[in-house]
Every structure is written in C-alpha cells, then in structure tokens.
Amino acid sequence: MPGTAAVKHLSQLSKVVKRKLSLFWGEALGGSTRINAMVLTRGPPSNYNDWSQEYGLKDWAWERVEPYFIKSENAIGHPKALYRGHRGPVENRQMPLPFSCYPYIEIAARKLGFPIYDDCNNPAAGAQGYFSLDHTISASGRRFSAYQAWLNKDVAIARKSHLTVCTGVTVSKLEIDPESRRAVGVRIHGKGKTSDEDYRVKARREVVLCAGAIGTPPILMRSGIGPEDQLDQLGIPIVQESSAVGNNLMDHISVPIMCKLPARDTIHSLYNPLVFIWQLILWIFFGRGLLAHSSTSSTIFARMTAIDDTTLQVQTSRDGIDTMDPMNPQNVPDVEIMVIPVSCYLDVNVTTHPLMTWQCTLVQPFSKGSLRLATTSPEHFPEVIHPLLRDDRDLVPMRKAIRMSLRLGQEFARSGYPHPAPVLYGPGMDLQYLDSIFGFVTQLPDKEEDKKGEITELPDWQTISDKTIDEYAHRTYQSSLHYACTCRMSLDPADGVVDQRLRVFGVERLRIADASVFPKIPSGHTMAPTMMVAERCADFIKETWRDKESLRI
C-alpha cells in the first residue's frame, strides 16, 4: 500500500464497553518488520504439533518446520547452540535492557515456580518459564528487518536483471484466466503526479500473495475469491467461492497491569532531555544504549490449566501429564506475561509516572474476528471485526493471568528491590476514568483528574473479584498487533483457503505466504513463524518448478 510507514485503523467496538481500537501495520518493503518490536520467538514445538494433530496438517509438525526456522536465522546470541541457525539472513541477538529491576523480576518469577531460561527459542526448554528474548537487532544497534535480511540494496542490485521492485503502489486484484483458472498476473494501482495509473504485471509461473492477514483477503475478494454473499453484495463476479477468506481472524490480546518505578529503571527515563541526548549520541556513534534496544527483553509463558487455582504456582505435573514437556500439544502456552519497562496503554498517554508493565496476553484465544470488504476500491480499508475477548471462554485464562500479574507485582515489591513499586494501573481503578481515556472521549483528563483514577492500594490477587477484573480487562484490552489466520491452511477447501503447500484452493498457480495462512495463531510472536512460512513457500515453488518444462521459457 502506498503512503506512510505505518497506518492506524479503527476497528469495530468492543462488545461490552464502548471503545475504539487502533490496528497498525508497516507500509514499507519488509512490511511490519520495519516498525515492530523486533522480538524473535518461534513459538514452542507444541504449537506446530498442535497444527499437525488438531488439524491434520502433518507437513507442519515441529520436525517439518524446525529446519526452516534454522534456515532463516543467524542467532548471534547463541553461537554454540545446535538447535539455532547461524547462516541464515535474519540476524538476531539478545539485548537485555540495562535496568536494575530485572534480577528482582526474576526472583518474583521464581517465587511462582517458573524455571529461568536464557533462550526463548530453545525447543528443549520447558513449556512454561521465564525466558530471555532474542531481537532482530544488528551489531550496530539497528533494526534488522525482513527487508534488510532478504531484499536489501545489495541483493536488489545483484538481481537487477530479473528483479523489479515497485514501491508506492497498491495491488488492486489478481488476473485469473477464466478457462484454466490460473493466476496469470496482478493489477497494481499507483498514484501518478497528475492522475491515477493502473498497471498490469504478468506472471510467468506463479503469483505469491503476502499482504498480511489484513491485506491479503481483500485482494482475494476483489479478484472474486471469497464468501459468495459478500462478493454478490458488491457485484464482484465469483471465481471461487471460499467462505474462509477473511474469517477466523485471530490475534493476541493484552491487558496491561502497570506499576510505578524510578524513572531510571524504565524507558520513561528518555523523557529527560539530557538523558535522551546522551542516549542518542550513544546510539548514533556507538550503536549502543537504550535506543539500540527493544521495549522488552524478557517474558513469561504459561499454560493456565497448569497453574494452581489457589496458589497460582506452576504445577509441573497435572493429571499424570508432564506440563513442562514442550512437544506435547496439551502444553501449548495460552498466556504470556511480558515484562515491559514502559507504559503499555498503546492509544493514550498516561505518563504522569514512570511505569513498568506486566503485559498479560492471551496467546491462544478462543475469540475470533473477521474482515469484509467495505467497497471494491483498493484504497478503502476493509471493515475489521476484531476478536478482542468476544468469546467468554477467554475470560477464564485472562482472569487468572491478571491475578498472576498482581501476584508477580507483589512478589517483586517484596523481592528486595530497593524502591517501592506500587501497582497504579490495574483492576480496581476508577471506571469512569478508564472510560474517559479509552472511550470516545478523545480529550485526556488533566493531571489532577488523572491522579484520581490511579489505584491507591495494591489489589490483593487472592480476594479481588472476577467482576472487578473483567471491568478492567474490558476497558483496557488491546491488540498485540499479531493479526493472523484470515486465509487459513486446511485439508478441507470448505474450511480453509490454502492447502499444505500454501496453494489457494480452486485457483492454480496462486499461493499465499504471510501470517494469514496459520491454521491457528502460534503462542509466540508472529514474525518468526511468518518468516518460516515464507522460507517454506520458496522451497515449495522451487520443488514445483524444478522439473517442469516451462522452467526453460
């Protein structure tokens, strides 16, 4: 899509509370990897074994996808680890944030029974734990995006005889030959200086769509591939009825619990102009300092059914199952609690204090959303019905995750950390205040009013009611910006959009390689799994065409 590096789009309102929600993605070569938080997580092996067992997608079991994670990466932070890749294009390393609170956070995590792991991408690590994260950051402290990895200037120049990169254009639709039902090209639309211009790009072999989980379904629908009723309404001739196009939208859903810390232990320290200038100098000249980091360097993954209801302690065995076995689909983590030393209210600025967030995130939600074309114009965004907590089954793990965060906050405050760390933003807050900052009221309250909304007493995780937690969650939940599954892979054309080799059902020579094809959202953040899908797609294409006559065209 043309335009800025990132767009903001308001999705449909929550089903419980009137509020708006912003969805972002990157509009640039490399997509959202140009603006994301650079956290590289493959997701545990159990995720992919779940795809294989639950959906019958045997080609996507852990043993089949692991080689592609290895192929894609260069894990600088783990030079000796055999289970990591060291020759791939995606450079990544560990960049622990330099704050003194971290050892105490680790103590709090241990108190709840979480083992500590130094590599989130170690497939042998336990299914639950406190993990150090890898980041796609270069040695000079710069973002290492998909663009940098696969399509940087050197690559583009080396391939200039057979590669054309068109920027500033929108793919409006596919060209599909009605007789052979083959994708034979794409139509693109570019804004000229004086008039809009349309171009046709011919495909000699295949078309691969990778416009993301929000961008790919509209292209299919405009080309006549999608739910019949929607296409009929917009007068789009049907090429292939496919009810799964645009459906099953999944995302990770986060609720922030925030405590006050000294500014020097948070990213808010950059609000001090002197600190900011110093950090800028460090970054520009030495590639170091706070600006060379992501906003988070450690996280907790947990399976809520393996957490004791009363004590909130990790249970390593339950009903005879080893709950730490990372291969077992029954152990797929359903909650992540990210430790983020900055305010995580994405849409609003509440920085009257330096804050650290326990970001409670549902990573295996039941809730699903959908998107539909608003018009046939490629310039119009689709209508998005976001999944955020639409399914009440999600409230159960979310409540537990929030209680766990409150307990972590309590253990952290008692860990020996030499400063008070009161929870200021969490369940029990003034609801009117929350409505005013997250609802349709766009004017922020002034500072005095702001303070009225904060909690004065630490909520007790043992006695706080479900109602109080739900009221807070419904007002503050947000998207983790991990949109997925809107063109999901399936064995059954009636239930999905692509087959196991990423080919669109019913149309030849058309594949999809982006986060829309996941049959179910992985528990890890979605960048590395998307890169794995892309690497696999490249191999599928090579295998298909290796022996074909047409390769000699």
Ligand SMILES: Cc1cc2nc3c(=O)[nH]c(=O)nc-3n(C[C@H](O)[C@H](O)[C@H](O)COP(=O)(O)OP(=O)(O)OC[C@H]3O[C@@H](n4cnc5c(N)ncnc54)[C@H](O)[C@@H]3O)c2cc1C
């Ligand atoms: C702010 C933010 C932070 C994130 N942080 C992390 C993180 O730390 N770790 C992580 O693992 N994941 C993170 N993610 C998610 C991760 O970046 C995405 O899951 C991943 O990039 C998805 O890749 P994709 O190819 O499916 O889609 P995208 O990366 O969104 O790429 C799709 C591209 O297609 C373009 N496009 C769409 N429609 C059209 C059209 N009609 N014509 C032309 N171009 C089109 C879009 O503009 C975009 O450039 C984050 C995402 C965001 C937005």
